[in-house]
Amino acid sequence: GAGVSQTPSNKVTEKGKYVELRCDPISGHTALYWYRQSLGQGPEFLIYFQGTGAADDSGLPNDRFFAVRPEGSVSTLKIQRTERGDSAVYLCASSPPGLQSGQFFGPGTRLTVL
Amino acid sequence: AQTVTQSQPEMSVQEAETVTLSCTYDTSESDYYLFWYKQPPSRQMILVIRQEAYKQQNATENRFSVNFQKAAKSFSLKISDSQLGDAAMYFCAYRTPQTGANNLFFGTGTRLTVIP
Numbered sequence: 024g025a026g027v028s029q030t031p032s033n034k035v036t037e038k039g040k041y042v043e044l045r046c047d048p049i050s051g052h053t054a055l056y057w058y059r060q061s062l063g064q065g066p067e068f069l070i071y072f073q074g075t076g077a078a079d080d081s082g083l084p085n086d087r088f089f090a091v092r093p094e095g096s097v098s099t100l101k102i103q104r105t106e107r108g109d110s111a112v113y114l115c116a117s118s119p120p121g122l123q124s125g126q127f128f129g130p131g132t133r134l135t136v137l
Numbered sequence: 138a139q140t141v142t143q144s145q146p147e148m149s150v151q152e153a154e155t156v157t158l159s160c161t162y163d164t165s166e167s168d169y170y171l172f173w174y175k176q177p178p179s180r181q182m183i184l185v186i187r188q189e190a191y192k193q194q195n196a197t198e199n200r201f202s203v204n205f206q207k208a209a210k211s212f213s214l215k216i217s218d219s220q221l222g223d224a225a226m227y228f229c230a231y232r233t234p235q236t237g238a239n240n241l242f243f244g245t246g247t248r249l250t251v252i253p
């Protein structure tokens with residue numbers, strides 16, 4: 024079956040602009056995660072959805088970042104008033120029910136803020 | 138908070154040889170999950186192997202195996218018969234079993250080069 028997909032693959036924007044990053048999880052996966060990966064680092068957790076609700080948003084760095092998953096499938100990460108420090112690869116992952124399951128990652132969106 | 142440490146920023150191995158990547162972690166929990174992910178230049182994180190802390194037997198997936206030392210909080214990855222396609226960044230990750238806290242904590246990664 025299809026894996027996790029993310030669009031766009033790359034996004035270049037100017038400081039202060041608004042961006043939306045989209046994630047399509049694997050069908051049937053109830054859990055969805057967003058991570059941010061800066062250059063030379065491992066991914067860092069941003070937010071976790073179980074179904075439509077954000078079960079844990081403790082990783083969001085500030086109130087410029089927001090994510091939704093209105094129908095329990097596709098999710099959108101929204102960043103307002105982008106800053107140069109927001110430049111990173113944003114990874115989305117999904118997992119089926121069951122704690123023993125690993126998370127399946129998408130290819131990420133590389134965001135560059137000029 | 139849980140921390141994951143990968144002390145080897147880079148490693149290299151000759152094709153067909155064996156290499157071991159190190160990972161240590163810090164936690165006060167007794168039950169948890171550990172993972173190794175591979176990230177090639179395509180950026181997609183690929184699950185290599187997983188280990189449940191309550192299982193004493195080391196996980197194995199074909200050429201990949203782990204050495205899980207719970208008391209030492211160590212979780213190393215051994216790659217046997219290394220292939221050119223194994224070249225990538227490798228990340229060790231930890232996950233708590235607590236409901237509602239399912240996110241992964243990653244180390245900083247080890248870049249593996251495979252020499253033909």
